[in-house]
Amino acid sequence: xxxxxxxxxxxxxxxxxxxxxxxxxxxxxxxxxxxxxxxxxxxxxxxxxxxxxxxxxxxxxxxxxxxxxxxxxxxxxxxxxxxxxxxxxxxxxxxxxxxxxxxxxxxxxxxxxxxxxxxxxxxxxxxxxxxxxxxxxxxxxxxxxxxxxxxxxxxxxxxxxxxxxxxxxxxxxxxxxxxxxxxxxxxxxxxxxxxxxxxxxxxxxxxxxxxxxxxxxxxxxxxxxxxxxxxxxxxxxxxxxxxxxxxxxxxxxxxxxxxxxxxxxxxxxxxxxxxxxxxxxxxxxxxxxxxxxxxxxxxxxxxxxxxxxxxxxxxxxxxxxxxxxxxxxxx
Amino acid sequence: xxxxxxxxxxxxxxxxxxxxxxxxxxxxxxxxxxxxxxxxxxxxxxxxxxxxxxxxxxxxxxxxxxxxxxxxxxxxxxxxxxxxxxxxxxxxxxxxxxxxxxxxxxxxxxxxxxxxxxxxxxxxxxxxxx
Amino acid sequence: xxxxxxxxxxxxxxxxxxxxxxxxxxxxxxxxxxxxxxxxxxxxxxxxxxxxxxxxxxxxxxxxxxxxxxxxxxxxxxxxxxxxxxxxxxxxxxxxxxxxxxxxxxxxxxxxxxxxxxxxxxxxxxxxxxxxxxxxxxxxxxxxxxxxxxxxxxxxxxxxxxxxxxxxxxxxxxxxxxxxxxxxxxxxxxxxxxxxxxxxxxxxxxxxxxxxxxxxxxxxxxxxxxxxxxxxxxxxxxxxxxxxxxxxxxxxxxxxxxxxxxxxxxxxxxxxxxxxxxxxxxxxxxxxxxxxxxxxxxxxxxxx
Numbered sequence: 001x002x003x004x005x006x007x008x009x010x011x012x013x014x015x016x017x018x019x020x021x022x023x024x025x026x027x028x029x030x031x032x033x034x035x036x037x038x039x040x041x042x043x044x045x046x047x048x049x050x051x052x053x054x055x056x057x058x059x060x061x062x063x064x065x066x067x068x069x070x071x072x073x074x075x076x077x078x079x080x081x082x083x084x085x086x087x088x089x090x091x092x093x094x095x096x097x098x099x100x101x102x103x104x105x106x107x108x109x110x111x112x113x114x115x116x117x118x119x120x121x122x123x124x125x126x127x128x129x130x131x132x133x134x135x136x137x138x139x140x141x142x143x144x145x146x147x148x149x150x151x152x153x154x155x156x157x158x159x160x161x162x163x164x165x166x167x168x169x170x171x172x173x174x175x176x177x178x179x180x181x182x183x184x185x186x187x188x189x190x191x192x193x194x195x196x197x198x199x200x201x202x203x204x205x206x207x208x209x210x211x212x213x214x215x216x217x218x219x220x221x222x223x224x225x226x227x228x229x230x231x232x233x234x235x236x237x238x239x240x241x242x243x244x245x246x247x248x249x250x251x252x253x254x255x256x257x258x259x260x261x262x263x264x265x266x267x268x269x270x271x272x273x274x275x276x277x278x279x280x281x282x283x284x285x286x287x288x289x290x291x292x293x294x295x296x297x298x299x300x301x302x303x304x305x306x307x308x309x310x311x312x313x314x315x316x317x318x319x320x321x322x323x324x325x326x327x328x329x330x331x
Numbered sequence: 332x333x334x335x336x337x338x339x340x341x342x343x344x345x346x347x348x349x350x351x352x353x354x355x356x357x358x359x360x361x362x363x364x365x366x367x368x369x370x371x372x373x374x375x376x377x378x379x380x381x382x383x384x385x386x387x388x389x390x391x392x393x394x395x396x397x398x399x400x401x402x403x404x405x406x407x408x409x410x411x412x413x414x415x416x417x418x419x420x421x422x423x424x425x426x427x428x429x430x431x432x433x434x435x436x437x438x439x440x441x442x443x444x445x446x447x448x449x450x451x452x453x454x455x456x457x458x459x460x461x
Numbered sequence: 462x463x464x465x466x467x468x469x470x471x472x473x474x475x476x477x478x479x480x481x482x483x484x485x486x487x488x489x490x491x492x493x494x495x496x497x498x499x500x501x502x503x504x505x506x507x508x509x510x511x512x513x514x515x516x517x518x519x520x521x522x523x524x525x526x527x528x529x530x531x532x533x534x535x536x537x538x539x540x541x542x543x544x545x546x547x548x549x550x551x552x553x554x555x556x557x558x559x560x561x562x563x564x565x566x567x568x569x570x571x572x573x574x575x576x577x578x579x580x581x582x583x584x585x586x587x588x589x590x591x592x593x594x595x596x597x598x599x600x601x602x603x604x605x606x607x608x609x610x611x612x613x614x615x616x617x618x619x620x621x622x623x624x625x626x627x628x629x630x631x632x633x634x635x636x637x638x639x640x641x642x643x644x645x646x647x648x649x650x651x652x653x654x655x656x657x658x659x660x661x662x663x664x665x666x667x668x669x670x671x672x673x674x675x676x677x678x679x680x681x682x683x684x685x686x687x688x689x690x691x692x693x694x695x696x697x698x699x700x701x702x703x704x705x706x707x708x709x710x711x712x713x714x715x716x717x718x719x720x721x722x723x724x725x726x727x728x729x730x731x732x733x734x735x736x737x738x739x740x741x742x743x744x745x746x747x748x749x750x751x752x753x754x755x756x757x758x759x760x761x762x763x764x765x
Contacts (some may be wrong), residue, residue, distance in 0.1 A: 003563050006548075009558065097550075102600075105512050106564035107536045107607065200483035331515040339652060379630035380495055380656050380727040382638050457729065 001108055001116040003271045009121055012086055016128050023074070024135060031139040037061070037140035058146045075136050075160045079168035084127045087176020088189035091322075092118055095184040096303045110326050120318060122173055131170030137161045152300050154235030155205055162304040167311030172197045174318035183320055204310065212306045215293045235297040244265070246287025333368055335364055337378050342453055345380060349388035353397065367397060368406040392408040463526070465490045465643040466511055466609045470520035473506050477487035480506040482667045484520070488660065490610075491636065495658035495675075496647035497737055502664040504647040505544060508615050511540045511645070525610055542606035544615040546596045550589030554582050554599060558606075574607035594625025598632065605636050614646045617658050618653065625648075630657055651734045661733075663740050671740040674754060676731065681735055686712040687728040693741070703739040714739045 006013075043057045091114075094100040103108055140161070144152060152158060159165070175197055180189040243252040251267045265272045268282035282288075295303070333356045335349055343351070356362040369377075369384045389406050392398040400406045434444050466488040471500070473481040481503040488494050499505050509515040510522055513530020522528075527535050548557060562568045577584060580598050591599065597617055604612060614633075614713060618626040630653060637644060648654055654661070661678060663671040671678065682702070689711045692701045699721070704716040714723075714731065721728050 001564060004560055005519070096541065098545070098547040099549055101509075101514060101541070102547045102549075102603070103560075103564070104514060104530075105536065105539070105541040105543075106561070107533050107566060108532070108564050109533055109536070112533070329513065332595075338518055339656065345656075372635055375634040376631050378656075379627055379634050381659050382634065383659050 001113060002120065004103075005117045005120040009086075016124070020128065021132060022273070023132070023231055027135050027139045032138065034142045038145070043146060053118055061146055062143070075132055075165060075215065076156075078132055079129060079165060079172040080194050082169050083172025083176040083193045083197050086121055086125055087173040088180045088193050088304070089186045090121060090177045090180055091326075092184060092186040092189045095180075096186055110159070111323060113115060114186060114323060114326050117193070118174075118177065118322070122170065125169045125173040126166055129162075129165045129277070133162065135164040141162030151235040151237040153235075153295055153297065153303060155209075158300075160206075162301070164304055164307045164311070167308035167315075168197075168201065168317040171200070171311040171318075173303040174315040174322070175200075178318045178322055181325055196303060200314070204307070208310070209303065209307060210293075210295070212303060213295065213299055218290075218292045220292075232327050236294040238294045239293055241290065241292040243288055244291050251288060332367065335374055335378060337367070337380060346384045346388040346391065349374075349385065350395075353388075353392055353408075355413060357397065357408070359410075360409075362408050362412055364408055366408045368392075370405055386430050392460065463490050463681060464488060464523075465492075466522070466524050466645065468507075468510075468520065471507075471510065471517055471522050472519035473503075473510060473515060474518040474605070479497050479667050481664075482508070484664075484667075484669050486669055486672050487660055488643065488662075489641050491641065492643060492674075493658045494643075494660040494662060495654035496645055496664065497649065497651065497741075498647075498664035499649065499741065502669040504664055504669075507664070508541070508613050508645070508647060511613055514713045532565075536736070537565060537607060538610045540607060540609035540612045540740045542597070542600045542604050542612075542614045545620065545626055546589075546593075546600035546617065548572060548588040548596055548600060551587060553585050553587050554591075555584035557588060557603060558584075561603050561606055567604050567608045571606055573602055575698050576602050576632075594621050594628065597621060597625065597629050601629065601633065601636075604644075605640065608640060609645065612642050612644045614644065616647050616649070618650065619649065626653065632643060633657075651737060655733045656723045661737075663737055665741045665743070668703050671737070671745065678736065679731060679733065681718060682714060682731045683721060683728050684712065684714050684731050684735070685721060685728050686710060687723075687726045689727075700745065 009155065038061065041060055041061055042059055045260060094103065137160075144157075144161075153160065159168070167184065172193065176189065176193040179192040179196065183189045183192060242250050243254065245251050245267075267286065267288070270278055270282070333342075333353065333416055335352055339346060341348065353362065353368065362368075368389065369454045370393065371389075373381050374380070375382050379415060389398060393400065397408065397412075398406050399409045431444065434447070439447065464487045466486075468484050468486050471481060471484040472479060484503075484507065496504050496507065501714040506515065510517055511524050511529055513528075513536070525535070525538050526658075528535055529539075549560075552560070556728075558570070558573050561573065562570050580595070580602075582595055582599060588596065588599065601614075601617065604614075611675065618629050619628065633644070634657065636642065646654075646658065655675075659675055660676050661671065661673065662669060687710070689706055689709055692704045692711070692713055695701060695713075695715070698717055699718060701713050702716055705712050714736070734740075
């Protein structure tokens with residue numbers, strides 16, 4: 001059964017291997033350059049010395065390499081592709097081609113057949129996702145170390161690092177297998193997997209993730225927000241931020257720097273060009289202060305673990321369902 | 332070795348056809364005493380028929396004393412039908428020649444004669460069944 | 462004699478439709494059974510139930526004394542060739558044999574290879590490029606090389622040309638002798654069934670309408686014809702299966718255990734084809750009115 005699973009999976013594995021090799025080559029070359037440039041630009045020395053004007057160096061550095069971040073979007077798409085191309089055809093192809101009437105009448109039980117196929121292709125999915133993720137995490141190392149690049153917990157960055165891609169891949173794969181099992185046709189199963197996976201991912205990303213650990217609420221008074229002395233903590237993931245008056249009414253919403261003259265212009269009935277003192281008086285009069293809901297950067301690994309666990313649990317539930325469904329004998 | 336054939340539309344049961352073919356072969360001298368009949372497997376592989384048909388035919392031959400099975404070796408012819416050879420039955424032959432002449436005189440061609448014979452022959456079989 | 466396959470009031474329903482209903486039958490070990498019926502009569506359903514691809518809605522079925530596909534051991538004892546001989550188009554012939562070897566502990570690799578050679582199949586050719594006859598032969602090889610006790614074939618020769626059909630049956634019969642198989646073979650080609658089968662099961666609209674040993678069935682039926690008569694006035698032990706009348710003449714197919722002695726009747730034997738058609742048309746209302754033979758264009762085949 002192991003031989004058969006592998007033999008059926010051969011071409012797909014080869015394609016992935018070639019792609020992975022190409023990606024490794026590209027990332028390897030650019031990654032080394034990135035690391036080298038980080039060292040030679042002096043950013044490391046600068047931040048270590050505690051100087052506060054490393055900003056310009058950092059921004060220069062980020063400008064240089066920002067365009068390469070598009071590679072990260074590949075990683076976001078990878079789990080869905082694995083689910084659609086490796087998961088959906090696993091059972092759907094057999095049912096569509098009628099070959100289940102051949103293979104289910106050999107001397108292996110359906111449970112064993114399914115177990116081996118899931119194990120082999122599932123393991124491959126997880127390994128490939130882990131490899132992608134490790135590669136990219138290493139590559140983006142210098143970028144992440146630059147404080148100005150933002151929180152690692154920010155959605156677009158969080159999904160491309162660490163262990164969550166493995167959870168995503170496992171879930172996408174099992175979702176694909178389930179879709180193939182229920183729909184019995186490869187193409188509809190692939191389409192359903194892409195749509196379904198995206199829906200679940202987005203729901204968890206926006207609906208669940210911010211609340212996985214109780215967010216921290218920080219309220220801080222004016223003066224106008226100064227990034228260098230941010231009471232929010234370095235690279236925290238700010239989920240929401242608003243400017244609130246003494247009565248609790250929301251005056252303005254936006255990013256933490258929104259306590260700027262632009263944002264307050266409407267509330268204070270003045271043009272943004274007026275001096276800071278005008279806005280200071282306005283803030284005192286109205287009792288304005290910032291209220292931010294955030295997750296501290298230190299919780300990064302906790303979030304990674306939780307989200308991976310959620311997706312692995314979903315994957316396991318789908319696996320159990322697949323076993324139950326195939327034992328029902330309605331082919 | 333004798334080679335069997337089967338006429339699916341002859342109206343004669345398959346096993347009977349095999350028996351008849353053995354008898355015919357014996358009469359014509361194509362099979363001699365001690366010759367081996369084809370194995371069940373060989374017959375079945377050539378004719379694509381049920382093995383029981385062959386077994387039934389060979390049992391019938393055994394019953395008639397024409398063949399005997401030797402375990403592990405095969406089925407062998409045990410006696411010839413020399414005394415039932417075509418050279419005997421002089422009177423029957425004469426009757427038949429006379430009848431043929433009559434049939435030709437009545438205007439029947441070869442095919443019609445054969446058809447008439449087959450039909451009457453078969454009908455005479457069936458009368459025993461009703 | 463033990464039964465290779467036994468069903469008791471077996472039924473399978475899809476939504477509102479019963480594909481198979483109230484089927485009770487018994488396949489003796491060592492027999493070659495022809496499973497006959499029109500398309501949609503339930504032949505495939507019955508075979509799929511026997512092989513564990515379907516689960517019954519009602520009733521039971523036991524195969525070689527156990528539930529179908531009850532475990533790896535049970536699966537090893539039953540060989541199956543589904544309709545159209547499914548194979549993996551991308552796998553080569555040799556790889557299919559490897560599949561058989563890996564998935565069946567009882568696999569006879571030597572016999573399988575010898576058989577492929579004898580059939581003239583190229584081991585390196587992909588199954589998708591084989592002809593219909595070659596596919597059927599390869600599928601049969603896969604089913605018999607695992608040395609099963611029971612072989613189930615779902616219309617294995619339906620789409621083959623006459624030569625390929627003949628060759629398939631030749632190899633099949635040969636294997637039956639070699640391995641002492643019990644075979645259940647579904648077909649709507651009665652000429653083949655007559656040649657090869659010693660038992661018969663006729664399905665019509667999901668029900669068993671006739672079952673038994675071919676010789677016994679043929680011996681128990683007669684076609685009688687004579688002056689026009691009311692079939693209900695026949696003796697009780699003569700069951701009328703099919704009747705057709707003109708104003709002068711009545712022709713009946715009857716089932717009886719005793720000789721027919723009434724001199725008014727002309728009695729003759731029934732051929733297998735005629736017998737099967739008569740039973741099949743009994744349960745098909747549209748065909749009941751006339752002589753079923755008249756509906757056919759090709760007397761050698763049975764079509765709905």
